Amino acid sequence: EIGLRYDLTVPFARVIGMNPNIKMPFKRYEIGKVFRNGPVKTGRSREFIQCDVDIVGVKSMMAEAELMIMAKDIYKMLELDIFISFNNRKLLSGIIKSIGISEELEGTVILSLDKLEKIGEEGVKSELESKGLTNENISKLFSIIMMKEEKLLERLRNNPPNELIRQGLKELDELIYYVEASNIKDICRFSPCLARGLEIYTGTVFEIFLADGSISSSLSGGGRYDKIIGAFLNNGGEYPAVGITFGLDVIHLALEHKNIERNMPAAQVYIIPLDTDSLSLNLATRLRRQGIPTDIEMNKRKLRKSLEYAGKQGIPFVIIVGEDEVKRGKVRIKNMKDGFETEIDLSKLELFFK
CATH class of the missing domain: 3.30.930.10 (Bira Bifunctional Protein; Domain 2)
Known part of the structure; x- marks a missing residue:
C-alpha cells in the first residue's frame, strides 16, 4: 500500500x-x-x-x-x-x-x-x-x-x-x-x-x-x-x-x-568593493570564519545602488572597501540604521562585530 x-x-x-x-x-x-x-x-x-x-x-x-x-x-x-x-x-x-x-x-x-x-x-x-x-x-x-x-x-x-x-x-x-x-x-x-x-x-x-x-x-x-x-x-x-x-x-x-517579526536578514554585514574585489572577498571569508554572516557585492553596482540593496535587505552594517582607505590599512563601516560612518583598522575588523 x-x-x-x-x-x-x-x-x-x-x-x-x-x-x-x-x-x-x-x-x-x-x-x-x-x-x-x-x-x-x-x-x-x-x-x-x-x-x-x-x-x-x-x-x-x-x-x-x-x-x-x-x-x-x-x-x-x-x-x-x-x-x-x-x-x-x-x-x-x-x-x-x-x-x-x-x-x-x-x-x-x-x-x-x-x-x-x-x-x-x-x-x-x-x-x-x-x-x-x-x-x-x-x-x-x-x-x-x-x-x-x-x-x-x-x-x-x-x-x-x-x-x-x-x-x-x-x-x-x-x-x-x-x-x-x-x-x-x-x-x-x-x-x-x-x-x-x-x-x-x-x-x-x-x-x-x-x-x-x-x-x-x-x-x-x-x-x-x-x-x-x-x-x-x-x-x-x-x-x-x-x-x-x-x-x-x-x-x-x-x-x-503575537505580531512578532522574525524576518532576520541572512547577512549581518554587506561588503562593497570599490575596485578591491580580491581583498574584499578575503575580508568576507575572514568574517564568515569568525561566525559573522557576511555577503558581498559581486555585480559591480555603483555605491549608491549597492547601499540601496543592503537597505532593502535589512542588512545592519555595510563595509565599504575603497582603494584609498586600504592604502592606509583601513575600511569604512556604515551603520544602516542611523547612517553613521566610521573608519576602522583592517586588523581590528572582526572585533567591531563581536
Missing part, C-alpha cells in the same frame, strides 16, 4: 536499523513535511512541517528533562510564553487497570481521556459510555483523575494499587526531580489525563501550549517510546528513546498572532 508520511519517527527507526554501528546515546534532529488524517482546524493543517528532536540509548528521565529545557529556551528566544503539560503513560494505564477496566478497552479509554481539554468532562463521560464502560467504572475513573494533582500523587505514592502505577510513579518522580533541579518547574504542570493518543508511548508524555490559550492546539509534543524502534527492526535489541516534535506551522501562526 502507498500512504503519505505521517511522522518522522518511523523513518528515524530505519536510520538506526541501517546503521548498527551508531554509538549510543545518539541525538539527532530532522525537519520534514508530514500529513495527518484527522480533523483540521486553526493550527492543525492536513499538510504541515515539523521538526523532531530525538535521543536514543538513554533510559534515564534526564533525557526528557533535556528536551523540556531545550523547548523552554527555544520558545523564550521566540518570545512566546508557554507551559508544559506532562504525564506518564504507565501511570495512566495503571489507574485504568486499577478500577477494573479490561485491557481490551484500555487504548480506547486513553484516547477518550486525551480529549478532556477539548470536549470537557461530560463529553468524555458520554463517549466512554458509548464505548461500553459501566457508569460505575466511569464514576470511579473520574473520582481519581479529577483529584487535585498533588493529592492524587500523594494517594498513589502511599498505596500504589499495581506494578504499572509503581513504575509510572518512579519515572514521574525522577522527571520531577530533574525538572525542579533545572529551574523549569514554574512552567511545568502535571496533567494526569494527558496521553498524546498515540500507542507508541511507553512512559513520559508531554505537550507544550501557549500560556494565554490564544491557540488551543499544542505547539510541541513528545514522549518516551522505548519499544517502537526494536519492534520495527525486530532484531531483539533494546532502543530506549525519547523525542519531541515542534509544529513549525502552528508556531508560525502563534508568532503572527
Whole structure:
C-alpha cells in the first residue's frame, strides 16, 4: 500500500536499523513535511512541517528533562510564553487497570481521556459510555483523575494499587526531580489525563501550549517510546528513546498572532568593493570564519545602488572597501540604521562585530 508520511519517527527507526554501528546515546534532529488524517482546524493543517528532536540509548528521565529545557529556551528566544503539560503513560494505564477496566478497552479509554481539554468532562463521560464502560467504572475513573494533582500523587505514592502505577510513579518522580533541579518547574504542570493518543508511548508524555490559550492546539509534543524502534527492526535489541516534535506551522501562526517579526536578514554585514574585489572577498571569508554572516557585492553596482540593496535587505552594517582607505590599512563601516560612518583598522575588523 502507498500512504503519505505521517511522522518522522518511523523513518528515524530505519536510520538506526541501517546503521548498527551508531554509538549510543545518539541525538539527532530532522525537519520534514508530514500529513495527518484527522480533523483540521486553526493550527492543525492536513499538510504541515515539523521538526523532531530525538535521543536514543538513554533510559534515564534526564533525557526528557533535556528536551523540556531545550523547548523552554527555544520558545523564550521566540518570545512566546508557554507551559508544559506532562504525564506518564504507565501511570495512566495503571489507574485504568486499577478500577477494573479490561485491557481490551484500555487504548480506547486513553484516547477518550486525551480529549478532556477539548470536549470537557461530560463529553468524555458520554463517549466512554458509548464505548461500553459501566457508569460505575466511569464514576470511579473520574473520582481519581479529577483529584487535585498533588493529592492524587500523594494517594498513589502511599498505596500504589499495581506494578504499572509503581513504575509510572518512579519515572514521574525522577522527571520531577530533574525538572525542579533545572529551574523549569514554574512552567511545568502535571496533567494526569494527558496521553498524546498515540500507542507508541511507553512512559513520559508531554505537550507544550501557549500560556494565554490564544491557540488551543499544542505547539510541541513528545514522549518516551522505548519499544517502537526494536519492534520495527525486530532484531531483539533494546532502543530506549525519547523525542519531541515542534509544529513549525502552528508556531508560525502563534508568532503572527503575537505580531512578532522574525524576518532576520541572512547577512549581518554587506561588503562593497570599490575596485578591491580580491581583498574584499578575503575580508568576507575572514568574517564568515569568525561566525559573522557576511555577503558581498559581486555585480559591480555603483555605491549608491549597492547601499540601496543592503537597505532593502535589512542588512545592519555595510563595509565599504575603497582603494584609498586600504592604502592606509583601513575600511569604512556604515551603520544602516542611523547612517553613521566610521573608519576602522583592517586588523581590528572582526572585533567591531563581536
